[in-house]
Amino acid sequence: MAHQATVADGGDNYLNHSKGLMSWLTTLDHKRIGLMYLASVLLFFLVGGIFALLIRLELYKSGTQIIDANTYNRFFTYHGAIMVFLVIIPSIPAALGNFILPIILGAKDVAFPRLNLASYYIFMVGAIFAVAALFLRGADTGWTFYTPYSIRTNTTVILVLTGAFIAGFSSILTGLNFIVTIHKLRAPGLSWSRLPLFCWALYATSIIQVLATPVLAITLLLLMMERIVGIGIFDPKLGGDPILFQHFFWFYSHPAVYIMILPAMGVISEIIPVFSRKPMFGYKAIAYSSFGIALIAFIVWGHHMFVSGQAELANFVFSLLTMFVAVPTGVKVFSWIGTMYKGSMHYYAPMLYVFGFLELFTIGGLTGVFLATLAIDVHLTQTYFVVAHFHYVMVGGTLMSLMAGLHYWFPKMFGKMYSERSAQISFWLILIGFNVTFLPQFVLGAQGMPRRYWDYLPEFTTLNRISTVGSWFIGLGFLYAAVYFYQALRSGKKASANPWNALTLEWQTSSPPPHDNFIETPVVTSWPYEYLPENIYMQGNS
Amino acid sequence: MFNQALAGSVPIQGTAVAARWDGLWDFLIGLSAFFFVLVVGAMIYFIIAYRHRPEKKTTYLTGSHLLEAVWIAVPTLLLMIIFGWGYSIYHSMTQAPADAYEVRVIGKQWLWTFQYDSGRTTVNEVFVPLNRPVKFVMTSEDVLHGFYIPNFRIKQDVVPGMYSSIWFQATVPGKHQVFCTEYCGTSHSGMLAKVIVLDDAQWKAWNLNRPIGNVPEVKYSGVEEVSAQSPVASAQGSLVEQGKAVYEKKGCTACHSVDGTTKVGPTHKGLFGSKVELADGRTVVADENYIRNHIENPQSSTVKGFNAVMPTFKGLISETEMNALIAYIKSLK
Ligand code: HEM
Numbered sequence: 060m061a062h063q064a065t066v067a068d069g070g071d072n073y074l075n076h077s078k079g080l081m082s083w084l085t086t087l088d089h090k091r092i093g094l095m096y097l098a099s100v101l102l103f104f105l106v107g108g109i110f111a112l113l114i115r116l117e118l119y120k121s122g123t124q125i126i127d128a129n130t131y132n133r134f135f136t137y138h139g140a141i142m143v144f145l146v147i148i149p150s151i152p153a154a155l156g157n158f159i160l161p162i163i164l165g166a167k168d169v170a171f172p173r174l175n176l177a178s179y180y181i182f183m184v185g186a187i188f189a190v191a192a193l194f195l196r197g198a199d200t201g202w203t204f205y206t207p208y209s210i211r212t213n214t215t216v217i218l219v220l221t222g223a224f225i226a227g228f229s230s231i232l233t234g235l236n237f238i239v240t241i242h243k244l245r246a247p248g249l250s251w252s253r254l255p256l257f258c259w260a261l262y263a264t265s266i267i268q269v270l271a272t273p274v275l276a277i278t279l280l281l282l283m284m285e286r287i288v289g290i291g292i293f294d295p296k297l298g299g300d301p302i303l304f305q306h307f308f309w310f311y312s313h314p315a316v317y318i319m320i321l322p323a324m325g326v327i328s329e330i331i332p333v334f335s336r337k338p339m340f341g342y343k344a345i346a347y348s349s350f351g352i353a354l355i356a357f358i359v360w361g362h363h364m365f366v367s368g369q370a371e372l373a374n375f376v377f378s379l380l381t382m383f384v385a386v387p388t389g390v391k392v393f394s395w396i397g398t399m400y401k402g403s404m405h406y407y408a409p410m411l412y413v414f415g416f417l418e419l420f421t422i423g424g425l426t427g428v429f430l431a432t433l434a435i436d437v438h439l440t441q442t443y444f445v446v447a448h449f450h451y452v453m454v455g456g457t458l459m460s461l462m463a464g465l466h467y468w469f470p471k472m473f474g475k476m477y478s479e480r481s482a483q484i485s486f487w488l489i490l491i492g493f494n495v496t497f498l499p500q501f502v503l504g505a506q507g508m509p510r511r512y513w514d515y516l517p518e519f520t521t522l523n524r525i526s527t528v529g530s531w532f533i534g535l536g537f538l539y540a541a542v543y544f545y546q547a548l549r550s551g552k553k554a555s556a557n558p559w560n561a562l563t564l565e566w567q568t569s570s571p572p573p574h575d576n577f578i579e580t581p582v583v584t585s586w587p588y589e590y591l592p593e594n595i596y597m598q599g600n601s
Numbered sequence: 602m603f604n605q606a607l608a609g610s611v612p613i614q615g616t617a618v619a620a621r622w623d624g625l626w627d628f629l630i631g632l633s634a635f636f637f638v639l640v641v642g643a644m645i646y647f648i649i650a651y652r653h654r655p656e657k658k659t660t661y662l663t664g665s666h667l668l669e670a671v672w673i674a675v676p677t678l679l680l681m682i683i684f685g686w687g688y689s690i691y692h693s694m695t696q697a698p699a700d701a702y703e704v705r706v707i708g709k710q711w712l713w714t715f716q717y718d719s720g721r722t723t724v725n726e727v728f729v730p731l732n733r734p735v736k737f738v739m740t741s742e743d744v745l746h747g748f749y750i751p752n753f754r755i756k757q758d759v760v761p762g763m764y765s766s767i768w769f770q771a772t773v774p775g776k777h778q779v780f781c782t783e784y785c786g787t788s789h790s791g792m793l794a795k796v797i798v799l800d801d802a803q804w805k806a807w808n809l810n811r812p813i814g815n816v817p818e819v820k821y822s823g824v825e826e827v828s829a830q831s832p833v834a835s836a837q838g839s840l841v842e843q844g845k846a847v848y849e850k851k852g853c854t855a856c857h858s859v860d861g862t863t864k865v866g867p868t869h870k871g872l873f874g875s876k877v878e879l880a881d882g883r884t885v886v887a888d889e890n891y892i893r894n895h896i897e898n899p900q901s902s903t904v905k906g907f908n909a910v911m912p913t914f915k916g917l918i919s920e921t922e923m924n925a926l927i928a929y930i931k932s933l934k
Pocket residue numbers: 203316317319320362363364381382384385388423424425426427428430431432436439440441445448449452453456457
């Protein structure tokens with residue numbers, strides 16, 4: 060991508076452009092909104108993570124360790140609901156996407172800055188409702204809210220539902236904003252065939268957000284009406300159908316897993332060419348496969364319900380269709396590996412996280428095929444195998460990618476460098492800790508240990524214990540990351556405009572960028588992955 | 602590592618289906634190991650071979666249609682094979698033979714109740730014969746539950762307001778673990794039961810209400826000998842007899858006959874398993890779910906040629922009574 064010299068000299072940037080708390084709370088700057096999302100998401104990640112560690116601690120041995128069954132049931136519900144609705148779903152699109160998308164497009168801001176700020180506040184109101192439940196009677200339904208349990212439990216499910224309902228609108232509005240931004244605000248010369256893959260991924264994600272989230276909203280609304288007014292929709296006692304709820308729920312929540320992973324794949328696609336110093340291998344295939352995945356995402360929800368009592372024909376069709384998800388997913392993975400071939404690879408923290416992603420996501424995807432296979436799923440569903448599968452894709456995929464993106468764009472966001480050495484240590488803690496925690500869970504699931512169990516049979520002890528010990532290393536890794544990021548913010552070395560020698564537009568402006576992103580509107584003259592054979596150097600993080 | 606950790610990590614094979622299941626499982630483990638090594642192995646090799654060296658330029662490559670065609674076609678083909686294989690095993694898991702020995706299962710926070718044709722009821726232990734097809738017809742009194750027997754590789758949700766079923770033909774005598782797998786509240790993880798598979802002699806003894814002797818415990822880790830198992834005392838008459846009593850007590854006889862004559866409503870003789878024409882034009886098979894639904898919501902399936910006058914019995918018949926009632930109607934050949 061060619062570029063005018065648009066690097067601002069020191070002075071004005073979006074961080075010092077205006078001062079004081081109010082200048083943040085009322086900002087329309089997509090970069091500040093992105094950072095506010097980031098801070099909120101990281102805070103929720105801390106809360107969700109503490110619950111995770113407590114769950115694992117309880118499972119260290121069979122029998123009561125630290126909490127009773129009712130508390131345990133609340134904790135795994137909080138953990139799941141917070142991680143899904145307040146961390147993984149908003150993490151990359153709302154935090155990194157908000158910050159990076161307009162700059163990488165060469166725009167001054169998103170299409171609707173006010174709407175963008177509104178989305179943030181809607182998200183926070185939703186979050187407050189959900190978190191308020193913690194201080195009342197809690198919620199103990201699991202993040203899936205299956206009926207009729209969720210109608211009958213005397214915990215404060217309503218608050219959590221309301222929270223998820225409200226947060227959903229934020230997701231819809233952000234999606235709309237991104238679609239319009241990508242259509243309308245691309246810099247001169249940034250044609251569709253030159254669009255960075257992160258933008259393609261966010262585009263596909265936004266479509267799912269806009270189309271699927273309303274279904275979740277309706278489902279949650281119906282559930283609230285049933286709980287409050289007693290209209291019989293899902294509870295057979297009132298003449299309703301509990302399986303109908305599962306259809307509604309997964310009609311949203313299956314596409315939602317692609318809201319979680321597509322942006323993550325976008326981040327990976329940005330980082331690999333830069334650190335391999337090579338053009339993206341199969342740019343078009345990667346761009347199109349995002350839409351392939353988004354499309355199939357809408358017609359496979361029934362694979363969560365193979366043993367629910369739905370018709371055998373439905374199971375047949377859903378299993379068949381689910382198989383096709385693995386094809387575009389495979390195309391992406393193979394293309395990423397192809398990009399490394401005959402490259403000149405630099406191993407800084409962002410790229411390490413990409414390697415971590417590839418290892419973990421491959422396992423996550425392959426075990427997805429196990430679960431898509433009808434007979435195999437009958438034994439594995441509702442066991443720890445499923446728990447391990449979705450942690451491999453959501454943590455190994457989305458969260459690793461979030462970490463990759465954070466390390467990649469951190470110098471751009473704050474104009475500072477973190478300690479590379481610390482970043483590498485924390486990476487290894489997280490990667491090894493993750494595998495130690497979750498590989499044994501595949502075996503536990505295959506052996507038959509059901510999920511959402513506060514207690515287990517003695518024969519499952521050893522593997523559970525290994526898993527618990529692994530979780531401490533993950534915790535330690537993230538704790539350490541918090542420390543060196545904090546140090547970097549306070550006293551990190553100054554970052555240059557383009558430490559990775561990357562070609563996309565966000566690197567062609569100063570670090571941190573000025574209030575309007577660029578001094579002059581940039582003009583694009585080539586595609587973003589035009590790494591020529593001699594362009595093998597980067598300044599890096601040394 | 603992945604392969605090693607998973608292979609041979611499944612429970613013992615308690616049925617023929619479990620053996621077929623394990624065959625597919627082994628295939629998937631092998632195939633996954635192959636693709637894992639392909640992807641991660643290539644990655645590690647590239648990490649070493651193509652690390653940055655100042656003197657070494659890169660090669661400008663933007664893709665290859667041939668490679669893309671290969672890595673679309675080969676996985677698609679493999680996935681279709683996996684799908685077909687998985688479906689064929691699944692299909693045999695769902696087709697219960699007509700002569701299967703039936704037990705009715707009721708899930709309830711947080712225990713399992715089993716009702717037999719003989720009229721017996723047991724809790725958290727279900728006695729079944731070896732090498733004979735057995736079918737469980739299941740429902741729940743409150744919330745969702747899941748009935749899971751790892752040794753048989755089968756599982757089915759147990760749903761309030763309807764019947765679901767599961768079947769198996771056990772090939773290993775002894776006690777097999779049952780878990781509840783659909784989250785159901787406080788004691789979800791304590792909602793355990795055992796399927797007790799009895800050999801011929803024991804099965805005879807159980808049916809004659811005699812002590813059945815030792816039954817080994819079939820655990821994930823192996824088989825253990827444990828204490829004697831005495832059968833539970835018989836209840837009031839066989840299940841069909843109990844159903845007849847319910848039928849008469851609840852007043853079904855006012856409008857229905859059991860001998861083929863038509864009264865206000867159709868006769869119940871020969872009803873079970875027959876095709877019923879409804880007033881709205883549909884034709885349905887009179888199975889457990891149809892009968893239950895007609896008792897609870899008669900207006901939703903008025904039979905052709907009759908008036909929609911039957912009252913609803915929703916909430917008036919308990920789950921155990923409902924099972925007995927259906928067993929009785931089933932017996933009216
Ligand atoms: C090759 C790709 C994938 C395939 C074939 C696949 C297949 C499946 C199937 C069949 C299930 C249902 C298992 C069951 O409940 O018995 C499942 C569960 C799940 N998957 Fe995937 N999956 C894939 C990738 C992903 C990705 C990318 C994500 C998210 C980032 C994801 C997240 C989940 C979650 C959250 C669940 C379980 C939800 C719950 O029950 O709580 N999967 N997957």
